Amino acid sequence: MSLAAITRATLAKDLRLEWRSKDAINSMLFFALLVVVVFSFSFDPNAEESRQIAGGLVWVAFLFAAVVALNQTWARELRNQVLDAFRVAPAPANSLFLAKALGNFVFVCVLEALMTPLFVVFYKLRALGPAWQLIPVAVLGTWALVVNGTFFAAMSIRTRRREIMLPLLLFPISIPAILAMVNATTAILTGELSAWFWFVLLATYDVVFTIACLLLFETVLHAE
Amino acid sequence: MKRAFPIFAVLTALLLSYALYEALVAAPTEKTMGDVQRIFYYHVPSAWTAFLLFLINFVASVVYLIRRSHTADIVAVVTAEVGVVFCTVVLVTGPLWARPVWGIWWTWDVRLTSTLVLWLIYVSYLMLRRFSTSSQTPLLAAALAVFGALDVPLVYFSIWIFRSQHPQPVIGGGGSIDPRMLHILLLNWVAFLCFAALICWSRYRLERLRREVEETQALESLLEPRSLR
Numbered sequence: 354m355s356l357a358a359i360t361r362a363t364l365a366k367d368l369r370l371e372w373r374s375k376d377a378i379n380s381m382l383f384f385a386l387l388v389v390v391v392f393s394f395s396f397d398p399n400a401e402e403s404r405q406i407a408g409g410l411v412w413v414a415f416l417f418a419a420v421v422a423l424n425q426t427w428a429r430e431l432r433n434q435v436l437d438a439f440r441v442a443p444a445p446a447n448s449l450f451l452a453k454a455l456g457n458f459v460f461v462c463v464l465e466a467l468m469t470p471l472f473v474v475f476y477k478l479r480a481l482g483p484a485w486q487l488i489p490v491a492v493l494g495t496w497a498l499v500v501n502g503t504f505f506a507a508m509s510i511r512t513r514r515r516e517i518m519l520p521l522l523l524f525p526i527s528i529p530a531i532l533a534m535v536n537a538t539t540a541i542l543t544g545e546l547s548a549w550f551w552f553v554l555l556a557t558y559d560v561v562f563t564i565a566c567l568l569l570f571e572t573v574l575h576a577e
Numbered sequence: 578m579k580r581a582f583p584i585f586a587v588l589t590a591l592l593l594s595y596a597l598y599e600a601l602v603a604a605p606t607e608k609t610m611g612d613v614q615r616i617f618y619y620h621v622p623s624a625w626t627a628f629l630l631f632l633i634n635f636v637a638s639v640v641y642l643i644r645r646s647h648t649a650d651i652v653a654v655v656t657a658e659v660g661v662v663f664c665t666v667v668l669v670t671g672p673l674w675a676r677p678v679w680g681i682w683w684t685w686d687v688r689l690t691s692t693l694v695l696w697l698i699y700v701s702y703l704m705l706r707r708f709s710t711s712s713q714t715p716l717l718a719a720a721l722a723v724f725g726a727l728d729v730p731l732v733y734f735s736i737w738i739f740r741s742q743h744p745q746p747v748i749g750g751g752g753s754i755d756p757r758m759l760h761i762l763l764l765n766w767v768a769f770l771c772f773a774a775l776i777c778w779s780r781y782r783l784e785r786l787r788r789e790v791e792e793t794q795a796l797e798s799l800l801e802p803r804s805l806r
Binding site: 504512513524528529562565572576 | 701708710711713720721723727728
């Protein structure tokens with residue numbers, strides 16, 4: 354089977370599992386909802402200035418929620434030794450990685466699609482800049498979080514306290530991406546600055562780390 | 578080799594004391610900042626030493642990924658640990674200097690923030706090593722070091738958009754510095770490098786011994802007859 358076929362099969366399996374159990378999406382949604390509510394206490398959500406901080410707030414909520422999904426990416430495969438089966442299977446390791454990363458990408462995108470209307474309603478958000486640009490920001494930003502998150506999740510299952518290890522590894526490395534997402538979103542919402550620089554940065558980050566993950570994943574998968 | 582270590586230690590101590598004297602007494606007092614500026618002879622050499630150690634860590638990690646050499650892994654552990662210590666010195670002396678000179682402890686400028694992020698990345702590196710339960714810890718750590726190294730330029734450029742309040746680099750940055758100050762700065766850097774090399778050396782021997790002991794214990798427990806337990 355080709356890389357694409359195996360990727361598709363694994364991805365379909367993960368999506369089907371999620372569709373039936375809805376474990377990841379439910380916990381992510383509830384978590385993000387809590388973040389929205391808690392943040393509303395710390396400032397006046399109706400104020401005009403809330404537009405300045407909304408970018409950071411939205412992404413912090415998505416970031417923490419994404420960790421919930423990322424943490425269970427590989428933990429699910431540890432039961433019944435599925436991961437060991439993957440290791441001995443002749444399938445290319447990268448097809449497994451791509452399937453997992455794409456699966457997480459879908460979950461987090463669904464979360465974003467469901468949560469964005471809530472943010473808009475609760476914080477009375479209205480973009481003063483070109484709102485359609487938020488879509489590429491979301492796509493590039495989500496991939497940036499998810500590609501490294503999937504990789505580091507594969508590393509953190511080999512540690513004690515694996516649930517806490519993932520954010521500890523992921524957040525420092527993700528700082529440039531987070532900075533770019535937050536600033537791009539703020540630039541679009543306030544309409545004062547161009548988000549161009551941040552798009553370039555996000556795209557570079559995505560390309561660099563996707564290549565790095567694909568090159569190193571096989572080594573990390575077989576490290577046992 | 579065994580005798581070389583104490584000799585090197587004594588030489589380093591002498592060099593450090595001489596550099597301390599030069600920095601605190603012999604160096605000319607800076608015109609506007611006064612004596613506070615003397616922290617410069619500790620801040621900058623620590624920063625250069627930390628960056629050099631992180632660079633060695635990255636090279637050692639790549640060598641480990643290619644050759645799986647134990648020596649490369651030990652070098653990686655040692656340089657990361659000592660690098661974090663020197664980086665901490667930079668992050669502590671920086672605000673101490675900034676407060677009287679700039680009037681603030683901290684500013685989110687490009688070099689400060691990048692150094693902080695670098696420190697965060699290496700702390701997470703050490704945590705991964707500490708919490709790993711896998712026998713392949715060196716491999717996971719080496720992969721993380723490569724990710725960290727790829728991240729550094731991106732961190733720098735992403736924060737670059739914020740205006741920099743930090744003085745321009747003294748060496749090669751077009752800034753002017755008294756030749757006497759430069760001389761003392763370089764002297765201090767050499768002293769700090771020797772000091773870092775000394776700690777790394779001793780830590781390297783310790784790590785090597787620790788691994789040997791572990792291996793011997795593992796072998797002994799295999800050889801031990803079951804009836805004795």
